[in-house]
Amino acid sequence: MPAVHESGVHISGAGQHATARPSDADRPRPHGQSWLAGSLLALREQAQRLSVWQARDSGLPRHDELTGLPNRRTLNERLQALLNAADRGRGGDRDHGLQTLPGRGQQGWSVLLVDIDFFRSLNETHGRPAGDEVLKVLTACLRQELRTDDVLGRWNGDEFLVLLPATGFEGALVAAERLRRAVSLRTFPHVGGLTVSIGVASSLPGDGVERVVTRADAGVEIARQSGRNRVAFSE
Secondary structure, eight states, rough: OOEOTTTEEEEEEESSEEOOOOOOGGGGOOOHHHHHHHHHHHHHHHHHHHHHHHHHHOOOOOOOTTTTBOOOOHHHHHHHHHHHHHHHHHHHOGGGGOOOSSSSSSSSSEEEEEETTHHHHHHHHHHHHHHHHHHHHHHHHHHHSSTTEEEEEEEEETTEEEEEEOOOOOHHHHHHHHHHHHHOOOOOTTOOOEOOOOOOOEOOOTTOOHHHHHHHHHHHHHHHHHTTSSSOOOO
8 A cells, every 4th residue: 555654755566666756845836926926016016106106296396486485285294294203202102092292381383374364355456466576575574583493385375384393382372473463564565564364273182284284274264253463273
C-alpha cells in the first residue's frame, strides 16, 4: 500500500524508486499570486490618480489677484494646520473626548471675520474701480495692525479673515477692536470714511475648522443687526 512520509516523499511501491513530491508549502498558489498582482495594480493606479490630482492642485491659485492676500482655499489650509498643531500640542484625540483645544481665556487660536459695511452700495455709487481701490487700501490698513505671525486673507468679496495663532478669546477681542478703530479713522480714496463689522471666534474643545468660522460669521451678523461698525461674537 502506498505511504506518505511526513517529509512529503511519496513511496509508490516496493522495488520502485522514490520520487519527491512538493509539500503544500512549496506548491504554487496561482490564486494568491493573482490577488497580489491585482493589489499592486490597484495601488499603482491610485498613485497615478494622486499624482494627477496633485499636479492639478498645484496649478490652482493660492492668492487673491487684487489684494495679493491668501485666498479662501489657502486660508482653509492654514486653519486646518492650526487645528492639527493644537491637537498635537495637547497630545489628545478629539474623538476620545480629550480636551485638545483651549477655550476662552486660554492660549489657543482665534479667527476674526472682517466685513466691510455697505460695500455693495459703495460699488454701486462709486463704481467697481473705486471699490477695488478701497479693498487694496483696507488690506494695507489691516496689515499694519497685525502681528508678524497673524495671517490676513480675503475670504469673500467684501470679507477678510484673520487667523490669530496663540491667541485666546480675550486677546482676539482686543485685536478685533484695534482693527475696527484703525479702519474707522482711515480716509479711503473716492469714498472718504469706511467702517467694518467684525465677528470673533476662538477654538473650543472638539471644534473643527468650519465650526469656528461659522461662529465668527454669526458674530458678524450680530454686529450688523446691532448697527454695524462694531465687534461682536456668538455664544
